[in-house]
Amino acid sequence: MDPYGGSDSSGAVSTSYNRVSIVIQRMLDRATPFIALRWLFNLFLLVLFALRIFFIHGFYIIAYGLGIFLLNQFILFLTPKQDPSLSSLDNDDDHAPTLPTRANEEFRPFMRRLPEFKFWNTTLKALIISLLTTLFDIFDVPVFWPVLVIYFFTLFFLTMRQRIAHMIQFRYVPFSYGKVRYQGKNDLIKSTGNVIKEMGIHNLAKLIADQCPQAIKEGEMKTYFGRKIAIDASMSIYQFLIAVRQDGQNLTNENGETTSHLMGMFYRTIRMVENGLKPVFVFDGKPPQMKSQELQKRQEKRSEAESEVAKAAEAGDEEAFDKFSRRTVKVTREHNEECKRLLKLMGIPYVDAPTEAEAQCAALCKAGKVYAVGTEDMDALTFGANVLVRHLTFSEARKMPIREYSLAKVLQGLDLSTDEFVDLCILLGCDYCDSIKGIGQKRALELVKQYRTIETVLKHIDKKKHPIPEEWPFEEARQLFKTPDVIDGNTVDLKWDEPDEAGLIEYMVKDKGFNKEN
Numbered sequence: 001m002d003p004y005g006g007s008d009s010s011g012a013v014s015t016s017y018n019r020v021s022i023v024i025q026r027m028l029d030r031a032t033p034f035i036a037l038r039w040l041f042n043l044f045l046l047v048l049f050a051l052r053i054f055f056i057h058g059f060y061i062i063a064y065g066l067g068i069f070l071l072n073q074f075i076l077f078l079t080p081k082q083d084p085s086l087s088s089l090d091n092d093d094d095h096a097p098t099l100p101t102r103a104n105e106e107f108r109p110f111m112r113r114l115p116e117f118k119f120w121n122t123t124l125k126a127l128i129i130s131l132l133t134t135l136f137d138i139f140d141v142p143v144f145w146p147v148l149v150i151y152f153f154t155l156f157f158l159t160m161r162q163r164i165a166h167m168i169q170f171r172y173v174p175f176s177y178g179k180v181r182y183q184g185k186n187d188l189i190k191s192t193g194n195v196i197k198e199m200g201i202h203n204l205a206k207l208i209a210d211q212c213p214q215a216i217k218e219g220e221m222k223t224y225f226g227r228k229i230a231i232d233a234s235m236s237i238y239q240f241l242i243a244v245r246q247d248g249q250n251l252t253n254e255n256g257e258t259t260s261h262l263m264g265m266f267y268r269t270i271r272m273v274e275n276g277l278k279p280v281f282v283f284d285g286k287p288p289q290m291k292s293q294e295l296q297k298r299q300e301k302r303s304e305a306e307s308e309v310a311k312a313a314e315a316g317d318e319e320a321f322d323k324f325s326r327r328t329v330k331v332t333r334e335h336n337e338e339c340k341r342l343l344k345l346m347g348i349p350y351v352d353a354p355t356e357a358e359a360q361c362a363a364l365c366k367a368g369k370v371y372a373v374g375t376e377d378m379d380a381l382t383f384g385a386n387v388l389v390r391h392l393t394f395s396e397a398r399k400m401p402i403r404e405y406s407l408a409k410v411l412q413g414l415d416l417s418t419d420e421f422v423d424l425c426i427l428l429g430c431d432y433c434d435s436i437k438g439i440g441q442k443r444a445l446e447l448v449k450q451y452r453t454i455e456t457v458l459k460h461i462d463k464k465k466h467p468i469p470e471e472w473p474f475e476e477a478r479q480l481f482k483t484p485d486v487i488d489g490n491t492v493d494l495k496w497d498e499p500d501e502a503g504l505i506e507y508m509v510k511d512k513g514f515n516k517e518n
Helices: 008-031 035-056 060-078 084-090 116-133 145-170 185-191 204-211 233-243 260-274 289-315 318-326 333-346 357-366 407-414 418-428 441-451 454-460 474-482 501-511
Strands: 216-219 228-232 278-283 350-352 372-374 387-390 402-406
Touching: 035 060, 035 116, 060 116, 060 145, 204 407, 204 418, 204 441, 228 233, 228 357, 233 260, 233 278, 233 333, 233 357, 260 278, 260 333, 278 333, 278 357, 333 350, 333 501, 357 372, 402 407, 407 418, 418 441, 418 454, 418 474, 441 454
Parallel strands: 228 278, 228 372, 278 350, 372 387
Antiparallel strands: 216 402, 387 402
16 A cells, blocks of 8 residues: 555556557547548448348347437537537627638638537447447346437438528538638638648648547637737738738828738737737848749749739729739838837737747747747748647638647647657648648658658659659758757747837828827
């Protein structure tokens, strides 16, 4: 016996239980991307259970209970995470609220109340438990099974009818496959010709969501009360230039000067401060030489978009004009300097990064100067940020939950070391290296887990099937991610001051033409 009343045997049981739990969790993590195989296995268990019930002519009450449970889980799977019927009570409009569709140009992927993996996991547990209960006669309660069958199918059809009516009423389909997407953050970037995957790590967010969803948590801005967060200023300004528009054009003052970035920076920063956050903005410096090819691609796309804008204007096509106008957006040095002046007047600190803003944000995070990095670029994790926060500077009207990624949980969930994670990100494709043809996110993860380094991966893949790009400086990219050109986070002094109200009025109203009453 130990001095606290426990026993060695209980400690051994607890240790064994923890080990088994870890093994099971790892198996579940590894099974996450194989959706079809997972559901085929569940289908096999369901058929096995049905055959057992059929041949032993018993345990009908267990079958009925399983059916009701699976029906309930299926309904939750089809239900939106934010049910529009519940929000209608707070809607002053005469029309019922609807989920984002093509019509409102605010499409977002369908978010379920019960995610697919949890649906599969609970179904698996229910099937296993049901099969085990058929081994014990105590659960074989005598019932008249035809009544249960009739009642179950009646309940099924009535429930599905109600769910379909709900979909029709609020105009949504519980699937995201094949839908054209409009005006989400990723799609705003896509509409400008700079798809988010090209600005960060290709499909890393999707890989994490599929492989280790436990590394992601969603919340509201108020949950970050008192937190210091380093924000990628250039990404935010880019977002404001696209989103803060009127009649398809950036906001301008009487002198024709663009003010969308100032409007966005001012009001989104106020929103963060009102929620108790302590933001620090980090501005891009000179881009690394390795990024020149990527920047050239973006410039070519902007040139193509400018040509399309001229054609749309000549044809009077407002939709095409707006679409291609967004693709011509570029953050200039003037935009940055104006935002820096605004932030100084607001008492908000900012940092000028030597090169990449995400790398400098990550350095501040690793030094403990801030809690997290706020950006849409997933490569903040590749640079080593402990915590990445996305959607932080989105408009409140978008109602997009803030999504937080934990690097430690990502590494644990993917079962990779930090070096292996960097190599995975390079294989996925980044700003410095294109992806290898035919190697997607799942295959890239499999290769890194099997061979551990890019050098070994390149020795074993079929070069004819997966040709390596002519210029593919993966070693330089690896070095840049691991030792970026940044200011030592420990030497950065962050100070939040009281806003200069008189200076703000002078700058925003007199110099930039904003309405003082607003």
